[in-house]
Amino acid sequence: MAALRTMAAAMAAVALVGNVQATERPLPPCLDPFQPFVYSGCFGETGGNQLLPYRSQSPSDDMTVEKCVAECKGNGYRYAGLVYYGVCYCGQTVNGPQVDEGQCSFPCNGNKTEMCGGNSIFSVYQDPTFLPAEDVTIEDYDPLGCWTDDSSMGRALVYRQDKVDGASLTTEKCLQACRDGGFPFAGTEFGGECYCGVVIGNGTNAAPTGDCNMPCNGNSSQTCGGRSRLNLFVAHELLSLEPCGYEPPVSSSTTLPPSSTSSSTSSTYPPITSTTTTTSTSKTPATTTSSSACVSTTVVPPTCEWKCGKWCSSPLPDWDDDKTCKGAWSNCALQVASCFKHAGWPDVVDCFDFGDWCADISQYCNSKPSGGCRKSDFFGKKPPKGHPNKPPTTITITTTCKPTTTPPATTSKPPATTTTSSTTKCPIPTPTNICTQPSNPHYGYGPGKPVGGIEMPVVTCNDLADDWPAYPFKQYTDLDSRKCKKYPRSGCSNACADACKEQYEDCVDVYAEGCKTKPGRHRGREVTSKNYFEFAAGSASKAEKRSFRWNDSWESAVVKCKAQYVDCLKVNKGVTGAKKCPGFGEW
Numbered sequence: 001m002a003a004l005r006t007m008a009a010a011m012a013a014v015a016l017v018g019n020v021q022a023t024e025r026p027l028p029p030c031l032d033p034f035q036p037f038v039y040s041g042c043f044g045e046t047g048g049n050q051l052l053p054y055r056s057q058s059p060s061d062d063m064t065v066e067k068c069v070a071e072c073k074g075n076g077y078r079y080a081g082l083v084y085y086g087v088c089y090c091g092q093t094v095n096g097p098q099v100d101e102g103q104c105s106f107p108c109n110g111n112k113t114e115m116c117g118g119n120s121i122f123s124v125y126q127d128p129t130f131l132p133a134e135d136v137t138i139e140d141y142d143p144l145g146c147w148t149d150d151s152s153m154g155r156a157l158v159y160r161q162d163k164v165d166g167a168s169l170t171t172e173k174c175l176q177a178c179r180d181g182g183f184p185f186a187g188t189e190f191g192g193e194c195y196c197g198v199v200i201g202n203g204t205n206a207a208p209t210g211d212c213n214m215p216c217n218g219n220s221s222q223t224c225g226g227r228s229r230l231n232l233f234v235a236h237e238l239l240s241l242e243p244c245g246y247e248p249p250v251s252s253s254t255t256l257p258p259s260s261t262s263s264s265t266s267s268t269y270p271p272i273t274s275t276t277t278t279t280s281t282s283k284t285p286a287t288t289t290s291s292s293a294c295v296s297t298t299v300v301p302p303t304c305e306w307k308c309g310k311w312c313s314s315p316l317p318d319w320d321d322d323k324t325c326k327g328a329w330s331n332c333a334l335q336v337a338s339c340f341k342h343a344g345w346p347d348v349v350d351c352f353d354f355g356d357w358c359a360d361i362s363q364y365c366n367s368k369p370s371g372g373c374r375k376s377d378f379f380g381k382k383p384p385k386g387h388p389n390k391p392p393t394t395i396t397i398t399t400t401c402k403p404t405t406t407p408p409a410t411t412s413k414p415p416a417t418t419t420t421s422s423t424t425k426c427p428i429p430t431p432t433n434i435c436t437q438p439s440n441p442h443y444g445y446g447p448g449k450p451v452g453g454i455e456m457p458v459v460t461c462n463d464l465a466d467d468w469p470a471y472p473f474k475q476y477t478d479l480d481s482r483k484c485k486k487y488p489r490s491g492c493s494n495a496c497a498d499a500c501k502e503q504y505e506d507c508v509d510v511y512a513e514g515c516k517t518k519p520g521r522h523r524g525r526e527v528t529s530k531n532y533f534e535f536a537a538g539s540a541s542k543a544e545k546r547s548f549r550w551n552d553s554w555e556s557a558v559v560k561c562k563a564q565y566v567d568c569l570k571v572n573k574g575v576t577g578a579k580k581c582p583g584f585g586e587w
């Protein structure tokens with residue numbers, strides 16, 4: 001509990017909402033386990049503002065804190081508030097001042113040991129899975145295109161900003177109003193209407209771009225939706241990192257109990273990989289102690305370490321020596337493909353920086369830092385970018401990890417108050433791809449110099465013990481290992497075909513997109529990237545910068561991406577994965 005980032009005071013802001021019809025088609029309460037809300041204090045309404053705009057339709061005569069919180073969670077809100085013995089409200093911001101705790105003195109109808117505010121006084125609870133919102137600006141809203149707003153099931157975005165002047169509406173004014181209200185979704189419609197929401201209403205569908213054809217009343221060079229059509233925007237920073245139904249990245253069979261105070265990610269370090277394992281005649285028994293010991297790291301709460309657009313890296317395992325440092329590097333390098341896949345244009349270009357950072361870790365591991373090889377030392381020198389938060393608290397537990405036996409955990413630092421989910425994921429494979437980057441002198445690509453600098457995702461040993469021996473291989477394109485595609489030994493060429501396709505898609509989405517002349521922001525730019533797949537063995541010069549000039553037209557970029565794809569399928573046709581990943585943890 002102590003490790004939870006409790007945002008002490010509730011965020012107060014007055015949303016520009018007048019006449020709210022927020023009760024259209026509410027979503028059901030959240031029935032899945034979720035991190036409990038944290039009590040924020042007692043708040044009062046002033047000046048006729050609604051403290052929280054969404055009023056629950058659930059009866060108040062048996063209301064409890066748990067019921068109200070579940071309803072707010074299910075509907076995507078950050079705050080839950082209870083007033084007058086059990087009327088439940090939800091909202092993104094708390095539009096009123098904190099008042100003396102003693103003013104929240106009415107017991108809840110459904111549980112007399114809980115407080116349900118007072119007369120126009122609210123007991124407010126906060127979902128701890130949101131990021132702090134202070135730094136979010138209208139620049140953080142990404143356009144989602146044109147969407148319908150003509151469903152019989154209610155509006156796409158529920159909160160109409162009727163205090164924003166329709167005659168002078170611009171996109172910026174609408175985004176600002178939604179941002180002030182803490183709303184992740186914003187939309188403009190019919191030239192002069194502005195809507196905000198925490199979720200997109202049921203029945204909202206993508207519409208042809210041409211449907212959004214009405215100029216904004218306040219700036220005719222912008223489009224403000226159309227007839228029953230919204231220009232929709234989202235600020236991911238204002239959405240919960242763990243919405244209802246969220247599953248922690250690694251939980252194996254021991255799922256967290258609903259009332260647990262922490263979710264946990266676990267990941268592990270590589271075994272002692274002695275590089276002298278080439279031609280040994282007498283095989284050492286498979287169960288060497290070196291490959292069975294590993295360290296799992298519990299991250300509280302699981303959050304973003306490095307942020308690129310819509311993507312957040314999964315926190316690297318803690319390290320304190322060369323070996324565990326190498327594990328963190330592997331973990332980092334295996335995350336890069338997921339960045340390219342998920343970050344979204346244009347921030348995806350920053351994924352190159354993330355790859356460089358991974359390469360820096362490998363250099364760091366080998367640099368014999370005077371202060372000792374530690375994650376905190378490295379983070380001090382090269383802090384993660386794009387994210388305002390400090391690295392999350394990590395708790396390290398040493399366990400014995402073998403696929404079949406239950407780990408007799410030798411706990412070195414027992415976590416004080418957190419629940420740890422035991423995991424069968426161990427250790428981290430090195431990011432050595434079984435698939436080959438194709439070469440083509442005509443187009444200029446080859447190993448170490450893929451089109452646009454965008455590498456193939458890694459296909460290597462599966463890091464989940466449960467999958468052995470049926471699926472020894474895995475394509476690392478998702479932070480959640482369970483969501484990555486896994487392959488049997490006979491499926492290696494399919495795995496590489498998938499990796500070729502993934503690279504092709506990233507090539508088109510990132511490189512060709514960057515070569516478009518229209519915005520002209522990236523065309524002609526030089527992208528540099530270090531080789532993050534290579535562990536900088538002993539020397540600091542290994543991770544040299546490679547540079548790629550994005551100087552194709554969109555058409556010729558796509559031609560190159562396609563050519564690389566076709567070549568990629570060709571060279572990887574016969575991949576068998578023979579001798580690779582012979583047993584769990586042996587790689």
Ligand SMILES: *[C@@H]1O[C@H](CO)[C@@H](O)[C@H](O)[C@H]1NC(C)=O
Pocket residue numbers: 064111112113114
């Ligand atoms: C009533 O609330 C208290 C305090 O939150 C809780 O410990 C208890 O389990 C609740 N009782 C019921 C019946 O929900």
Ligand SMILES: *[C@@H]1O[C@H](CO)[C@@H](O)[C@H](O)[C@H]1NC(C)=O
Pocket residue numbers: 025027028202203
């Ligand atoms: C959305 O609408 C569909 C189709 O009418 C329905 O099946 C589904 O339950 C609705 N979802 C919610 C959350 O209301």
Ligand SMILES: *[C@@H]1O[C@H](CO)[C@@H](O)[C@H](O)[C@H]1NC(C)=O
Pocket residue numbers: 170219220221222
């Ligand atoms: C009108 O919108 C265009 C396009 O977004 C922008 O470049 C311009 O600065 C805006 N003009 C005013 C007066 O806000």
Ligand SMILES: *[C@@H]1O[C@H](CO)[C@@H](O)[C@H](O)[C@H]1NC(C)=O
Pocket residue numbers: 549551
């Ligand atoms: C693009 O850049 C590369 C590397 O800088 C260069 O070799 C090539 O000639 C350039 N192509 C065009 C069309 O400018």
